[in-house]
Amino acid sequence: MLSRRQFSLGAAAAVSLPLHALAQEQPQPWEQAVKSILGEAKPTEAKLTLDMPEIAENGNTVPFSVRIDSPMTEKDHVRAIHIISTGNPQPGVATFRLTPQSGRAMVSSRMRLARTQDVIAIAELSDSKFLISKRAVKVTIGGCGG
Amino acid sequence: MSKPRVKLPDAAKVGDIIEVKTLVSHVMETGQRKTAEGQSIPRNIINAFIAKFAGNEVFKAELLPGISANPYLSFFMKVPGPGEFEFTWVEDGGNKIVQKVKLNVT
Secondary structure (H helix, E strand, O other): OOOHHHHHHHHHHHHOOOHHHHHOOOOOHHHHHHHHHHOOOOOEOOOEEEEOOOEEEEOOOEEEEEEEOOOOOOOOOEEEEEEEEOOOOOOEEEEEEOOHHHOOOEEEEEEOOOOOEEEEEEEEEOOOOEEEEEEEEEEEEOOOOO | OOOOEEEOOOOEOOOOEEEEEEEOOOOOEOOOOEOOOOOEOOOEOEEEEEEEEOOEEEEEEEEOOOEOOOOEEEEEEEOOOOEEEEEEEEEOOOOEEEEEEEEOEO
8 A cells, every 4th residue: 555645746746736735634535536546556647638618607517528549449448537526525526438339538528516626537548557637627606506 | 307318410330430419307416405494405316327339338427416417428439330329317216217219320
């Protein structure tokens, strides 16, 4: 098992964690969610594009689109795409399972954002490697009700 | 739950990569909200969506309360041959909506 500090530094290199997260004793729920997907693997920041608006006026419905540059063959394809919110009450948003039959590694949907935050997309490849990307979204009116 | 909407191309050839768009009416109640009296409103969401084509699973989505009400999904499929889509939306508690749509393969 990686120590908390090793994990934080690894994740910081990958997704540029805010510094305050390093100083905290307990990992944030979204950090735990990222770790539960990655395990000990080190993700690469490449080939994955997470498209979201820079400013979302209505946090109840924010469009997003994830695209991975992948041939989608039996040997080399995207197995799963995970979407993680860093500022919602629950970090997990969705997991999409793809197959070589998908032809193109691209998925779009709409999500809730409770407040201004980073959204993280992680792709799991057929060779068990991971890709990661994040987008900062400013939210004018938060979603999630309350 | 009302009938979902599905958008497919009018026609496709074997080997084409097609976009599939689906939309289902659903409140996607997060479980975070409270009534005016302060009582929690229990979670009630579509937690899974499965797309099969000609009997084979081609796409699956596991959804959490972070997905917006009336969940919209777009994904792709390489057309393996003629066949019919079977789309399944699964609600908390196990209720399912199933819709079958034939793809016009020319």
